[in-house]
Amino acid sequence: MKVLIIGNGAAAISGARALRQLNKDWEIELVADEVHPFYSRVMLPEYLAGRVSQEDLYLVDWDFYQKLNIKVTLGTRIEALEPTLARAVTASGEKIDYDLLLIAAGARPVLPEVEGANLQGVFTLRTIADVEAMGRYLESTHVERAIIVGGGLVSLRSAEAFRKLGISVTIVVSSGRLMSQTLDEASAQALLRAVREAGCEVLFNEDVTAFHGDVHLRGAELASGGRVVGQLALIGKGVRPRLSLVPGTSIAVDRGILVDEYLQTSIPGIYAAGDVVQAYDLIRKGKVCNGIWPSAVRQGRIAGWNMAGLGVRDDGDIPMNAVHLFGCSICSLGALTGDETHVRGSFQEDNYRKLVFSRSQLVGALFWGNLRDAGRYYWLLRTGRNPNGRTPPVWAWEKLRS
Structure with missing residues (x-):
């Protein structure tokens, strides 16, 4: 029996561990497009600020995969699925057969379709490569002010990192408060006081409509008609499930890949877990994309158990965020x-x-x-x-x- 796992994040690793604990003999192959071992995305702003090294991000050693007898192929992107043939196709055209498949491909940053988004100096923060690209830019370009687009967790952690680097920060928030999906009005106001005390400028009920500059970023235009000067911009408008594998298949999707209580997709033998899925939420009583670490770990583990035949039901998600900011x-x-x-x-x-x-x-x-x-x-x-x-x-x- 061969299991193919697409991804190398919390859900993928949790699923691989669960499978291997239950079955020592099955062949497990893990394929991911990043070149690093499993690492902590939540620590990326600390890496950006220079407070931790790249090795500090790693949650497993390089020999982790060998110890679990997992064939791992990093730096390779799965570009298509052929479920009727039970195989996946890489970007280079290589075909990988499987008996069971776990899709744990994660999520991608939401990018606004605005003019100038391709200028040098406009970034997202999702991967180690993103931090390294920003680091090179900061070394080669004099950055006095960073423009942060969005008022969520990634945006605020990035703003904190830039302040630690001595860079001025303007945060542009489309809603009327910080972390509007996570905090109530009172706690958002308390956080705002701390953010402003740290020296950040915050603009509410605003949107960036365009970035401007020659080759390098020079600033952003706002929906109100105003402008913000800045030499670097970080877009933190949330993430969406990576669904690029789904077109051409009969895998059911909505905002994310739809799974049942066993984390199985609409195609028998294909499971999904983590940020890529739309799963049941215990509080909202419906299927939503939560995209949080504990859910990814739990879903990956349950998917692994069920691929091994245990038949364990997933009760559902509880929205949760625990953070230390400013x-x-x-x-x-x-x-x-x-x-x-x-x-x-x-x-x-x-x-x-x-x-x-x-x-x-x-x-x-x-x-x-x-x-x-x-x-x-x-x-x-x-x-x-x-x-x-x-x-x-x-x-x-x-x-x-x-």
Whole structure:
């Protein structure tokens, strides 16, 4: 039996480990377009800031694949799938046969279709190669100000990295607050204060409509008619599942590859996991693209188990983000809107805690500063624990340590 794994991120590695633990004899081949071993994408801004080395990013040693008896081919892109023939085709035309397939191809950055996006000095931050390209540019070009497009996690971590390098920063945010998909209004305002105290300029309800310059970037034009001067721009408008393998196949897709509760696609024997999939969300009660590390690890593991024949169901995702930004420790779980909310602590005390309920069911939580109880609330959300006959805030707060 031969298993082909496309990708080398959290879902791919988790799936490979699960498969090998259950079956020592199957042939496993892993193919990925990057040339590096499995590494931490969340640490890329720290690499950009020079606070960690490239080797510090690696989550496995180079001999990891050999120890698991996995044939690994890095620096090779799978360009097409031929499911009826059970094979994949690389960019060079090589054909790779398989019996079972795990698609863990990840996601790609969202790029706005604006004039000047191909100028030197306009970047995204998704890979080690992206950081290395920015590093070369910073060495060869005098950069006084970076323009950050987007107010999400990648954008803010990048802004923090540039400030550590002594580069001025302007953040252009299309919505009315930072991390609008993750934080509530109060926590977004508290984070904004920290971002501005670090010396970043933030423009809300704005969009970049064009980049301008000769060969190198010189600035950006805004929807309001204004301009921002900058010698480097980083686009952080989120990611989308990499679906380039799907056209020409009968694999069902929506925003991502659609999978069932066993992480199998619409084609038997083909599984998918991680940022590339659209899977069930326990809070939103539907299939969504979450694109978070814990989900990728869990999905990859369950896909690996099921490829080995265990028949394990995936209960679904819980939206989660735990970050440390501009001196602020934040953990957001589930949904932050509901018909009942309860707050304790304050940002000033660095101990803000918020619980969100819908129809007396806990659906979300937000922690600022002291994150030590976040894990137990993740468990409550994941298991749906909700003691009957008790006022929601009472039993819920009892789970918090004093």
